Amino acid sequence: MIQVYKKINKSLIEVEPDLVVEGYDFTDQWVHMSNPTDKEIELVCKATQIPEEYVKAALDSEERAHIEKEDNVLMAVTDIPITEEDDDKYTYSTLPFGFISNENTIITVCLNETSIIYDLMAGRYVKDFNIHKRTRFLLQLQYVIAKKYLQYLKQIDRASQRVQAELEKAMKNEGLIEMLSLEKSLVYFSTSLRSNTAVLDKVPRLVKFFEEDEDLWDDVLIENRQAIEMSNIYRDILSGTMDTYASIISNNLNVVMKTLTVLTLLVDTPAMIAALWGMNTGVPFEGQQWGFWVVVGINVLICIALIIVFIKKKMLK
Numbered sequence: 001m002i003q004v005y006k007k008i009n010k011s012l013i014e015v016e017p018d019l020v021v022e023g024y025d026f027t028d029q030w031v032h033m034s035n036p037t038d039k040e041i042e043l044v045c046k047a048t049q050i051p052e053e054y055v056k057a058a059l060d061s062e063e064r065a066h067i068e069k070e071d072n073v074l075m076a077v078t079d080i081p082i083t084e085e086d087d088d089k090y091t092y093s094t095l096p097f098g099f100i101s102n103e104n105t106i107i108t109v110c111l112n113e114t115s116i117i118y119d120l121m122a123g124r125y126v127k128d129f130n131i132h133k134r135t136r137f138l139l140q141l142q143y144v145i146a147k148k149y150l151q152y153l154k155q156i157d158r159a160s161q162r163v164q165a166e167l168e169k170a171m172k173n174e175g176l177i178e179m180l181s182l183e184k185s186l187v188y189f190s191t192s193l194r195s196n197t198a199v200l201d202k203v204p205r206l207v208k209f210f211e212e213d214e215d216l217w218d219d220v221l222i223e224n225r226q227a228i229e230m231s232n233i234y235r236d237i238l239s240g241t242m243d244t245y246a247s248i249i250s251n252n253l254n255v256v257m258k259t260l261t262v263l264t265l266l267v268d269t270p271a272m273i274a275a276l277w278g279m280n281t282g283v284p285f286e287g288q289q290w291g292f293w294v295v296v297g298i299n300v301l302i303c304i305a306l307i308i309v310f311i312k313k314k315m316l317k
Helices: 038-048 052-058 115-122 134-169 173-206 211-277 291-312
Strands: 002-008 011-015 029-034 066-070 073-086 089-101 105-110
Touching: 029 038, 038 052, 038 105, 052 073, 052 089, 052 105, 066 173, 073 134, 073 173, 089 134, 089 173, 105 134, 115 134, 134 173, 134 211, 173 211, 211 291
Parallel strands: 029 105
Antiparallel strands: 002 011, 002 029, 066 073, 073 089, 089 105
8 A cells, every 4th residue: 555645835645546656756755655566666666766675675574673875765674563453452563664765755664554654644742744854754753663662562561460460360371371472572672672773873874964853863762762671671570470470370289289189198098998998808897787887987087187197287278
């Protein structure tokens, strides 16, 4: 899918897709492509004079974050956070997002649709959004990406607290699996944020900042570092919580096995005595009517003695 935006009277509007035809002029416009077809890539790249391999690189889900500039074409690939709904629950991951620009056009490309574009359009995190200054656009885009990481990290933290509250009431496998999924998401976030930081560190060497861009770049670095710190903190907390619950589960299993062992001894001991008196040989009290009750009494006394021993050994509560 191709979305084209242009600035008219200080307002950013979306051009209808049917205007995107062969030979269409993309000068001073922003083109966003979500999972584009080969034909769409060919059309846009031919009209903007941007190499197709730049666009296709950002569509590789395994593409590493990097930035480069060649022949006045700037390309920056950074990882963005995404959410996916799975069985009424959200899972979090990351995906490459490409920024490509030359003197006339800005292109952004991603394998999936992302709310980052709508945040930019709505001015949710940045003001004075300008597509005519590619450096400013790149910094504003990275600022929104960092803010989106922070937003999702807070959601992960709330989800973790909810699962912990559920596990305190009843230890279920579903809760533990969800916590494991959240921990995996934090690993993705932490890794991607570190890669994005490496890209941001190279930006001043490849592009020229205007004076007003310096503060914005500092804000981007601050937000990105904050996201890294939050991701590491939440991951450490979640990892420690998982270890705690693993210890609790192991301890509960030991308690169950101990209880089963005690019950087995209490049941098997009378059964063994009864088996001895049931042999086809001469046994005490044989032929006596009161012999049955004597055997029952012996079993009762032995069981009481075993219970007293178990209580002293703190095997029974």
